[in-house]
Each structure stands twice: as C-alpha cells, then as structure tokens.
Amino acid sequence: MIRFENVGLRYGMGPEVLRDLTFEIRPQSFQFLTGPSGAGKTSLMRLLFLSLKPTRGLIRAFGKDTSALNKSQIPALRRRIGIVFQDFRLLDHLTTYENVALPLRVIGQEESQYRSDVVELLKWVGLGERMHVLPPVLSGGEKQRAAIARALITRPEMLLADEPTGNVDPPLARRLLRLFIELNRLGTSVVIATHDLALMDQVDARRMELGEGRLQIHD
C-alpha cells in the first residue's frame, strides 16, 4: 500500500532526523509507531501522509512513486488516507456534523447525498447527540472522536492517527483503541503513533519503533 525504501529526511541543512527507513504498510494491517519524544514519529507520519518529501530514498504510495507526482496529483492520493491529529484540527466555526462532512464537501458531494452517512457515522462514534455543537463546546474525548469520524467518513484505505490517546483518560483511550481495531477488521490499514506502552500492550500488533532516526520493526 505504502512502501518506503531507504528513506531519509532532514530539515534544511540540519542532521538527518530519519535514516534508511525501509518498510511497508500492507493492506488491512494494524501497526503501532512508537519511540521517544522527538524520535521523528510525527515526521514519519507526515511522510506517510505525503505532506513532506523525503530528502532521499523512495516512497511508493498506492503503486505510485511519490517523487514523480506533481502537486495536483497529491489531493487524490490523500483522499485514500484518513488522518487524525493529536490536536484534532477541527474547524471551530463548523458544527461537529459539518466538520465530519468536510471531506465529502471537498470532493463535491451534495449534502443530500451524504447526510445520512454522516449522521450514522456520528452515532457510531457516540456523537449522535452532539452533532449540532461547535467544537469549542466539545470535551477532549468528543473532539477526538469527531476528528476520527472526519478521517473515516470517506472510508479511507489507510488511517493514520497521531497520538490519538494523548488527550484522553485511560478508559477512553481503551475505547478508542477498540474503535481502531474494529475499523481495521473492516478492512482499513491502521497506523497509530503513540508512546503509550500500556495502550500497545493491549493489542498484539506490529510495532515500529523509532530511535535516533532509525526504525526497528517487531512483527
């Protein structure tokens, strides 16, 4: 699905923050991306999301060499990837419903086409009662779920979640994790960046550990 070959990344003239990364995210796989703070998890997530270009090496996303892509081809690839940010990135002037529906509006769907899908998904993540509310009124957990729903509404082939449990208490973190596992069971590849060991211990999944710019994979 996404394949890295000897990928390296540096910012400007600084040292390489990521070095010789070679791995593949397979279809319908589930993996944790872990490592200490500053190890480059977020940079790796951005590479996976095509919002950064590697300084060397090759990234193939959905069968395409990303270095050969021009800017106008990237949106189409991004629509196949859902991303959940640590800080949610919800738009404060849109309701929960409108935030979740945003990716569908972007691809030009009419509201009558997507209304029932969005309502149903919001109910699925437990926000059925909160869909008319603006994000500033939502609790951290609710925002997190709204962000996850927004990432899922287009039914992406791959979900990237950056510290999805960083802002929530352990019981909620466990429930969110169950949500991701369920999603994976339904066919989506999931990559969760976290440094929460307790969370990872709950699932027997592939672990990709970043340390000093290099990646170790424990299958």
Next chain:
Amino acid sequence: MTDDDRTQRAGRGPRPAAGRPAAPRRAKAAPKARKRGAAGELRPSAPIVPPQAVAGRALTLVVAIMSFLACLTIGAVTVIHEAASAWSNDLLREVTIQIRPAEGVDMLREIEKATAAARAQAGVGTVRALSDQETRNLLQPWLGAGLDLESLPVPRLIQVQVAAPAAFDLGALRLAVSAEVRGASVDDHSLWTSRLAAMANAVVLGGIAVLLLVLGSMVLSVVFATRAAMAGNRDVVEVLHFVGAEDSFVAREFQRHFLLLGLQGGLAGGVAACLVFLVLGFLADERSGLQGLARSMDMFGGVSVGVGGYLGVLAIIFLVTVLTAATSRLAVRAHLRRIE
C-alpha cells in the same frame, strides 16, 4: 461523567451490526437514517471559510469608495466627451459675420447687405444681426451703460444659423460677404472649438488614467485583503489540504466571499454615483433656481449624465465584481503555491 458514558456507548458501538462505516450507503441504511429525523434538524451548511474572517466591512467600504470614484470619473468623462463631440458638430451649425466700421460707410446698410448675402447661401437657416441693444449689452461690462454705438467704431455681429450643414458652403459665404461688404469677415469658430475639443479629449484621457489608477489600487487592496484572509485562515487551509482539497477548491471557497463583497461594494459605489449624477442634473437644471451653476455648466451642454454614463456605471459594477473575485482567486492560488 457524561463524556465517559457516551464513550461507553461508542465503545460498544463499533459492532458491524450497529452501523459500520462501510454500510451506510447501502440502500437499506440510508432511508433509516433519514427517518430518524436527525438530519432534518441540521442547519444549512456553514461556509467553509468563515465570512467574518475575511476583512469584510472595511474592504467592502474600500471597494465601494473605489467604485464610487470610478463611476464619477466615468460620468465626468462621458459628459466631457459628449460635449467635445457636440462642439465639433456645432462648428458647422453657427457662423458669425463680423463687420468692422470704416470711414464713410453706413453700418446699417452694410449689415443689411451682409444679411442678404448670407440669406442667399444654400443651407442657411436664420440670419440675425445683433440689435443695438444686444451689442450694448455685450459691451456693457467693458464700456459701461448708456453707450452711443454711432459715436464709437464698434464692430457689429451677424449670427448665421446653419440649417443644413451638408448643403452649406463656408467658402462661398466668405467670398460673397467679402465681395459685397467692406470690412466684413466670416468667423466659423473653428479655432476656438478645435482647441476646446483638444482640451476635452485630453481631459477624457486623464479621466481614463484616473479610472485605471482607481481600479488598480482597488485590485491591490483586494490582494492585501486576500493575503490577510489566507493568513487568518491558515488552519482552515491546512485542514482543507489534509482532507484532500485541491487548490482550486480552496480558491473557490475564498473567491465566493470576495465575489459577494465585490458585488456589494460595487453596487453601493455605483448607486451612490448615480444619486450624485441625478442631484447634479437637478441642480444644473435652469428651473432649480441655481442659475449660476446652471450657466457655468452650459458649456458642457449641461451636467446631466447621459445613457452612456449610466451604462458606464453598470460596467464598472460588473468590472469591480469580476476584478475582486478574480484577484482574490489569483492571490489565493499564488499563496497556495508558496506554502507547499
């Protein structure tokens, strides 16, 4: 903990039967969701770029002022342009015969002879010698009242109205008058009108330059405002990119606001300019009682802005709207090219 309770439901939620994300588009699921009525309570989707984040009122005012100035310029240019072409046409509509007094010449007889010669020409309408009283009135500002025309060598004027400019031959009139009347000359005002017309054309060119400058500064204001709006909505732009929006979509979302803003500003400025035209037209009317203004505007054939002026205002409103939208679109796209 209400949040937790809700999450509890959510945690249990992701069972395939409870409505998995892959399912909702199936024919069965869609009507069910609609029946629940939840969708019916939704507000109409809010604009993706919040309207208040675009430097709204101040920019609308700037656009309105710029459109107002542009429309005034258009109005003035059309008035002057029409006057200039009218002056050029009047060249053939009126000719003056001037008879200078000479020793031993009976002025009244000469006037009669000149009048008769003029009347004999083809295309000539009315021929009228200025009466003694009219000549006195003309000279009064310089020589005072109670002037005795007989005792002074005052040239006399005969006004010749041309009824059919096509049939009229100025050369023939000149020849006839100078042959029969001593000291007579024919003035067709061409020097005077050609100078006026040249000046008026220069003013028209100046007006067009002013128009371009006004529109140019409006475009620049829109560029700055668009940049400010983009900077103020960086999070919106980022999120749109993350959910797979193309640049053209982002540009469209911003352009929508600016189109409306340009239309509002353009309309406000255009309507204000039309009101000014109407008020000026009324004030310059002889019946308004403001004789001074009316007379001072006579040279331009009155200040009433014609159909051309009002069409110009419409064109300006359209141009301002299109320019605002197109400028913001280009500015957004340029900005997006820079940030990636």
